[in-house]
Amino acid sequence: MFDQPIQTSNLPAVTFVGAGPGSADHLTLGAYRALQTADVVIYDRLVGQEILDLIPAHVRRIDVGKEGFGPSTEQSQINALLVQHGLSGDRVLRLKGGDCNIFGRLDEEIEAIEAVGLPFRVLPGLTAATVAAAAIGQSLTRRGRNASLRIVTGHDMAGFAEQDWRGLARKGEVAAIYMGKKSARFIQGRLMMHGADAATPVTVVENVSRPDQRFFGVTLSTLTDAVSLCSGPAVILFGLAPRQAALTLSELKEAQA
Structure with missing residues (x-):
């Protein structure tokens, strides 16, 4: 071809x-x-x-x-x-x-x-959310879990971007958050303020699809700790845990030391 x-x-x-x-x-x-x-x-x-x-x-x-x-x-x-x-x-x-x-x-x-x-x-091309989800062995949508997928940005021309936080905070919601590294604490705070469970699974995928790709599973409560250790571009998959083994926060900190 x-x-x-x-x-x-x-x-x-x-x-x-x-x-x-x-x-x-x-x-x-x-x-x-x-x-x-x-x-x-x-x-x-x-x-x-x-x-x-x-x-x-x-x-x-x-x-x-x-x-x-x-x-x-x-x-x-x-x-x-x-x-x-x-x-x-x-x-x-x-x-x-x-x-x-x-x-x-x-x-x-x-x-x-x-x-x-x-x-x-x-x-059009493949967006980072679909490739990141594939990397962790997960589907972005699943019957009985989420009937929708949100793709949101962490910041816009006015600064940190506001979203439908109440909707995102509902149990079972899944969102791919782009450009969310610098706004991670803002996102974490907004979600928890609107009722999101601190134990909601989150996966951070850094350098999606590249040779130095790495991913690690955390929760909403530890999101900012994980994101602060990422040096490359990252996609935050809110509501999804990796199906495969991922770096823990302690392992990530050791690798950065």
Whole structure:
């Protein structure tokens, strides 16, 4: 399938691609094909090295990484790069970690290229929540436990993000919390304030799907202790315990010492 010729004559100016959380095993065939036909790849910080290694040598790469509460490329600059290269006739691939439809600022970038009449397409990817759940041997939904799944962010443009805490605090609820490391204490406090059991299982998966991935099971009461020891990006799976062995807090502290 990878050896079939790729038609480029009818490709749009800009293709938005979800790269998955890091491992090339989670890249879709459509995303791989898009990488092979691009002239320019504009990529985010969380795109895994295995994915970047699949970009042909002749393709120009532009790093526009954003780091939460850290150095970041301004969104207006990213928009300008998409427009500049799209109007120049380049086949532009905008590569985002995970699924570009989830917390990926996709709408803002689409609006920027639509404003100048550039055509586009979107190739979604695997989001970190599904890959993290698979890593711990769990399902994000289960009959008799939770009839819904919440994907929430730990912070937004205004700071720590407010959620439907009462709804999240109900027994049996499951939520994947993205960008929740710095807001973990806030999240813990809000949930317990609204009735969440301190013994609710929580799994923290750090560096999802990458060679240095690790996960450990805690409870809501010890969430902040665990998150404080994570140096890489992490997904917090509220309401799920790992089915397989995970690092305990004491083991994690020993490893960090």
